[in-house]
Structure formats: structure tokens, C-alpha cells
Amino acid sequence: MKTGINRRLLLQTMTIAGGISVSRSLFPAPALAKDLKGTGTVAVYDGGGSWGEAKRIAYFEPFEKETGIKVVIVPRTDTGAVRASILAGAPRYDVTILSGSTTATFAREDMLLPIDYSYFETADLDGFDPVKPGKFSVPHIIYSLVLAYDGAKFAAGGPASWADIWDVKKFPGPRSLPTGTWGGDGGTFECALMADGVEPANLYPLDWDRAFKSLDRIKPNILKWWASGAEGPQLIVDKQIAAGSAWNGRVSAANEQGAKIGFSWNQGILQYDNWVLPKGAKNTVNAQKFIAFASRPENQAKFAERILYAPPNAKAYDFLKPERAKLLPTQPEARKLQFVQDYEFWNATRPDKMPNNKYAVAEWEKWIAGAR
Numbered sequence: 001m002k003t004g005i006n007r008r009l010l011l012q013t014m015t016i017a018g019g020i021s022v023s024r025s026l027f028p029a030p031a032l033a034k035d036l037k038g039t040g041t042v043a044v045y046d047g048g049g050s051w052g053e054a055k056r057i058a059y060f061e062p063f064e065k066e067t068g069i070k071v072v073i074v075p076r077t078d079t080g081a082v083r084a085s086i087l088a089g090a091p092r093y094d095v096t097i098l099s100g101s102t103t104a105t106f107a108r109e110d111m112l113l114p115i116d117y118s119y120f121e122t123a124d125l126d127g128f129d130p131v132k133p134g135k136f137s138v139p140h141i142i143y144s145l146v147l148a149y150d151g152a153k154f155a156a157g158g159p160a161s162w163a164d165i166w167d168v169k170k171f172p173g174p175r176s177l178p179t180g181t182w183g184g185d186g187g188t189f190e191c192a193l194m195a196d197g198v199e200p201a202n203l204y205p206l207d208w209d210r211a212f213k214s215l216d217r218i219k220p221n222i223l224k225w226w227a228s229g230a231e232g233p234q235l236i237v238d239k240q241i242a243a244g245s246a247w248n249g250r251v252s253a254a255n256e257q258g259a260k261i262g263f264s265w266n267q268g269i270l271q272y273d274n275w276v277l278p279k280g281a282k283n284t285v286n287a288q289k290f291i292a293f294a295s296r297p298e299n300q301a302k303f304a305e306r307i308l309y310a311p312p313n314a315k316a317y318d319f320l321k322p323e324r325a326k327l328l329p330t331q332p333e334a335r336k337l338q339f340v341q342d343y344e345f346w347n348a349t350r351p352d353k354m355p356n357n358k359y360a361v362a363e364w365e366k367w368i369a370g371a372r
Contacts (some may be wrong), residue, residue, distance in 0.1 A: 034121055036067045036293055042286035043072040045096040049230030050253030050307050058303035059294045066293070069286050076228065078181065080361075082278070086111045091278035094287040101184030101346035103137050103274045105355045108347075112136040113277040113284060119292035127297055127315035137274035138291050139312035141249075141303075144268040144329035144338055145178075145187040148251050149243035150236050151262035158262040159243050162195040166214070168221050173242020175218060176235050179225035180364030183357035184346035187269040191245060192218070194267055200339040206356075212367055236261050248329050252308040268338035270329060272312065304328065 044060065046052040052073070060071040074093055079102055085092045086106075098106060106112050114135055117125065131139045147165050149158035153173065159165050165175065178186025189206055192214035198207075223241050226232050232246030233254040251263050275291045277284060293299065300311035301319030310330040311317070317325055325331065329338070346357045354362075366372040 034119055034292065036063075036119065036289040038067055038069045038286055038289060040283060040286060041070045041072050042283045042290050043074050043092070043094045043281075044290060045076060045093050046073045047076050047097070048228060050250060051229060051309075054303050054306035054309075057306055058299050059290075062299065062302075063290055063293045067289060069289065071290070078227075079183070079185070080181070083111065086278045086280060089280050091280050093278060094281040094283040095290050096276060096278055097140055097273045098137070098276050099185045100272050100274065100343040101341065102357050103134075103276060104343070104347040105357055106276070107136040111279050113279055113281065115277070115291065116288045119288050120295060121292075123315075124292075124295050124297065124313060127313040128295075129314040131272055131312050133295075134274075137276050138295055140273045140275045140294070141309040142270065142272045142312055142330055143309040144248045144265070144270050144334070145191075145245055146248050146251065146263045146265060146268045147191075147243070148232065148236060148246040148261055148263045150239070150241075151260040153242055154262060158264075160264050160266055162191045162267055163197070165191070165243050165245070166195040166218050171243055174223035174240065175221045176224050176226050176232060176241045176244035177218070177222065178232075178245065179227050180367070181227075181361050183360045184341065184343075185271075187245065187271070187341065188215075189360060190269055190341070200267065203339075204342045204345045206345070208360075208363060212363070212372060215367070233259065233261055247309075249307040249309040252327065253306075265329070265334040265337040268329065268334070270335075270338050270340045 047055065060073065063069065064071055077092060079098070082092060082096060115133065115138055125133060128139060131142065133139065147159055147162060149171070151158065154171060159171050164171055177191065178188050180186065180188050189211045190203055192211045193203055193207065194200065196210060196214040224235065226235065229247050229250050232244060233250045235241045235244065237254060237259045246263070248263065251261050255261055275294065277287050281287055295313060297311070297313045297315035298319050300313050300316040304311050304316060304320060305324060308327050310328040347355055349355050350359055363372060
């Protein structure tokens with residue numbers, strides 16, 4: 001079913017900085033009905049909460065049914081632990097997910113295996129728009145970090161900017177933001193700068209000192225630095241905080257279950273995650289098959305039916321009802337209020353050869369310890 005949404009309008013400025021681009025010549029010759037059947041298992045990153053449930057219904061169970069390969073669900077762990085497991089030669093996953101802010105860094109450090117596109121249908125590969133598959137990564141979801149608040153507490157109108165989130169006099173109550181140990185993934189540093197008056201167009205390169213000074217102001221009001229996508233909305237549902245940040249899909253999933261979480265697309269940070277294969281993974285063939293299966297537009301549509309993260313395969317919109325498609329973060333009305341996180345900045349190396357995504361974590365640890 002057509003949605004009436006122009007795919008080319010979706011994320012017009014988004015780049016593939018989260019991965020290494022692949023020329024069309026590396027893709028296989030046209031083929032139909034790829035046989036993905038196999039045996040054994042594949043260990044896949046779950047993510048938990050509504051995100052994990054959506055993956056179970058759209059990907060895990062259908063993949064097992066079609067292929068005969070058992071999906072072993074492995075809970076999320078932080079990027080540092082993923083890195084450590086790869087370096088130790090015993091990666092936690094056969095297939096995991098990395099944000100665009102870290103994918104290129106992992107690839108540059110020789111910690112990922114190339115994607116085998118012979119398992120993909122050519123039509124499926126052609127459907128990725130505007131974020132393209134790369135040599136070491138295939139886009140999984142496009143989503144937005146949004147400001148969120150207790151809709152019941154602020155029934156007359158809640159925070160509408162990051163400056164409002166920082167304003168505990170105008171909008172009283174405890175706050176929660178992502179832990180800075182996620183580097184660029186949580187968007188905490190960008191939020192801090194916008195709260196201090198920096199326009200999205202002027203964010204990069206990030207002014208670290210200004211960001212931490214802004215975080216100094218909100219820190220006394222932080223109940224918890226959340227460490228998983230499910231935590232942000234749950235803290236609001238449980239009335240532990242009045243406002244903070246959360247990913248749009250988690251907010252919408254909670255509201256579909258009866259929560260009253262308000263949110264705004266204004267100053268939202270558009271991000272995306274990639275499927276990747278850690279170097280040293282045990283079940284690489286099954287992993288390649290799983291990523292190919294998860295790249296089919298009809299499967300991505302099933303996923304988007306259950307959680308409002310936008311499908312990177314634009315052909316998935318052909319399988320979504322218009323009323324559902326209009327709720328996605330890449331629909332034109334939402335898109336114009338947001339900006340795309342600069343993954344080129346986050347993956348770039350500093351003069352000391354440390355990438356910005358690692359530098360952010362190191363500086364955050366100093367700040368939390370009171371040494372910055």
C-alpha cells in the first residue's frame with residue numbers, strides 16, 4: 001500500500017558516515033528467492049523492551065521458521081564491552097548493532113567482518129534510501145532522540161526545547177538523560193549545547209567545555225543517567241522524573257500501552273543503527289543470512305508496525321498504512337524540525353589519534369568523578 005510520502009524527502013541530508021560505502025559493483029547479479037535455509041544457531045543482539053519485542057516478531061521468529069536456524073537472543077551490552085569481547089577473540093554476538101557514531105571506528109580498527117551481499121536480493125539492496133549499505137554495515141533503523149515529559153504533569157503544555165528541559169523552575173521536577181559513556185549515541189552533548197543556546201546548524205565541531213558547563217547546570221536535577229533505551233520512558237511512567245530525553249520509538253510504544261508521555265520533534269536528533277558482524281564471530285554464515293533476511297522491506301514494515309523507528313529500506317513504506325507511516329520520525333513534518341547527528345564528526349580522530357566517540361567517554365568519566 002502506498003503511503004503518499006515521497007521517499008526522496010526522507011532524511012535528504014542524511015549521510016552514510018556511520019559505515020564505509022560500497023560501490024554498486026560489489027553487489028551480486030540479480031537473483032530471486034534467495035535460499036537462506038541452514039542449521040545451527042546465530043547469536044543476535046536483542047536490545048530489550050519494546051525494541052526487542054518488535055525484533056522478535058518481525059525478525060527472530062520468522063527467520064527461524066523460514067530458515068531452520070535458531071536465533072539465540074543475547075541482551076544488550078555497552079559498546080565498550082562489545083569492543084573488549086572482540087579484542088579478546090570471543091565476541092558476545094554473531095550479529096550485533098552499532099550506532100552510526102561508532103561503526104566506522106570499529107571498521108577502521110579491524111573489528112568487523114565484511115557483509116556478504118550474495119545473500120541479498122538485488123531489489124532489497126536497491127531499496128535502501130537514503131542511508132546505504134556499506135562494506136561492513138547494513139542500516140537497521142532510523143530513529144530520533146526527542147525531549148520527553150510527563151504529559152499528565154504538564155497537561156497545559158510541556159517542554160518544547162532542550163532549554164526548557166534544563167529549566168527546572170518553569171518545568172519543575174527531576175530529570176534524566178543518557179549516560180555520557182555512550183559517547184555520541186545518547187546525544188547528551190548535543191542536547192547540552194542546544195540547552196545553552198547553540199543552534200543545531202552550529203553544533204559541530206562540539207564545544208566540549210561549553211557542553212560540560214551546561215551539564216554542570218542540570219546535574220543537580222538528574223535523578224539518573226539512563227543506560228538503556230527502555231529506561232527513559234519508564235522513569236516517566238513511574239513518576240520518578242518529570243522530563244528528560246528518550247528515543248521516539250520507546251515513547252510511542254509506551255503510549256500505545258496507555259502511558260501519557262508527551263514529546264516534541266523540535267530539536268530532535270536523527271540517528272541510525274547498523275547491523276554488523278564482529279570479527280571472530282562463530283556463526284558467520286548464519287549471521288550473514290540473518291542480516292539479509294532483516295533487510296527485506298516487508299520484514300522491516302512488520303518491525304515498524306510494532307515500534308515507530310523508520311525502516312532504512314524505503315520500499316518498506318509500500319507495506320505500511322499511511323496513518324502508520326505518518327508517525328515515523330522521517331515523515332516530512334517531523335523531519336523539518338530535526339537535524340541529523342554528524343557521524344563524520346563522531347568517528348573522526350583528534351590530533352592525539354583518539355576518535356571523538358572515545359574522547360567523549362573519557363571526558364565524561366573525568367566529569368562524573370569531579371576531575372573535569
